[in-house]
Amino acid sequence: MEQKQQKQAAVEAGASTQTQTQVDEELDIDDNMKHCFDNLIVIDVGANLTNKKYSRDLDSVVQRARDAGVQKLMVHGTSVKSSKEALRLSRIYPDIIYSTAGIHPHDSKSIVEEPTTWFDFEHIAQATECVALGPCGLDYQRDFSEPEVQKQIFVKQLQLAIRLNKPLLIHERSAQNDLLEILDKFENLPPVIVRGFMGTAEEALKYLERRFYISLTGYLCKDKSDSGVRKLLENGSLHLDRLLVETDAPFMYPNTRASKLPQHVKTGITERSLLYLHRYCTFQRNEPCSLPAIVEMIAAFMKKTPDEVALATAFNALKLFGLS
Known part of the structure; x- marks a missing residue:
């Protein structure tokens, strides 16, 4: 029953399951095989399409x-400038692209150095097309902004998210306790x-205990530890109702040829993906069209069907961010 509701919600949001004829021809897919390549219904909740690599x-x-099955894209803003550009893209591609407004921890010092830009940021965050605040949070792996400055700007964005009642996208690296x-x-x-x-299963449980959601990327291909993301999926700690998927394009290319990727995961990726x-x-340049492959890898690790993962994550995104 739940899966039917998820599929219905995705379809109502404009997520067609039909294979794109034009793409089938381009990829030289035989007519007799098209039934094997029906698109998954997926939503990318994190693509950096303001990056100059897509200019x-x-x-x-x-x-x-869209042809690959990615029905909607959330373009992240990580500074005042990129948040404004993400909002612009959401208006160029209505009902396909949605924007977020965030000050990445690395960019936190820019608000301190130019405090008047915060008012521009607030204005962007209030736009209807802006469906979430963030990515924001703490990142102690690099020192682009001092930890105390990161905390200050994170709190300001947290307070704004509460006031606007918009979901909060968290970026955290080596800073979980403070966050x-x-x-x-x-x-x-x-x-x-x-x-x-990208953390450990133990760190993920602290988030899940608080009923937070977790989004995963092609980092799955890089995770070689016994206590990381893969374990989280394999042992059932991360349930579908708390899972989202993203490409983080142009970053986090999912290297499906990685030597450490289990064979059953490699064979779980369809030829179309x-x-x-x-x-x-x-x-050098990942694209949102890689998302179906990521979903299929996640499904293989979780021992679920790709349809289950695709529909659940799409349903979660539609519900969380109010995507139309």
Whole structure:
């Protein structure tokens, strides 16, 4: 019953399951095999399409994503400038692209250095097309902004998310204790999504205990530890009702040829997904059309069908961010 509701919600949001004829011809898919390549219904909750790597062919990138089955894209803002650009893209591609407004921890010092830009940021965050605040949070792996500055700007964005009642996208690297200490001080938090999770299963459980959501990327191919993301999926700790998926394009290319990737995961990726991945995506420039391959890998690790993972994650995104 739940799966039927998820599929219905995705279909009502414009997520067609029909194979794109034009793409089938381009990829030279035989008519007799088309039934084996029906698109998954997927939503990319994190693509950095404001990146200059897409400046020349963004229309093609968006169309390829749609043809691959990515029905909606959330373009992240990580500074005042990129948040404004993400909002602009959401208006150029209505009902396909949705924007977020965030000050990444690395960019936190820019608000301190130019405090008047915060008012521009607030204005962007209030737009209807802006469906979430973030990515924001703490990152102690690099020192682009001092930890105390990161905390200050994170709290400001957290307060804004509460005031606007918009979901909060969290970026965290090597800073979980400080981040949770801040979050635990606030009541009536909006939905919290820990995006692009790369930590340990133990760290993930601390988020899940607080009913946070976790989004996963092609990092699955890089995770070689016995206590990381793969374990989280294999032992059933991360349930489908708390899972989202993203490409983090142009980053986090899902290297399906990685030697440490289990064979049952490699064979779980369909030929159609591999065609999009290998034809259009590289280590230098990942694209949203790689998302179906990521979903299929997640499904293989979880021992579920790709349809289950695709529908559940699409349903979660539609519900969380109010995508129409």
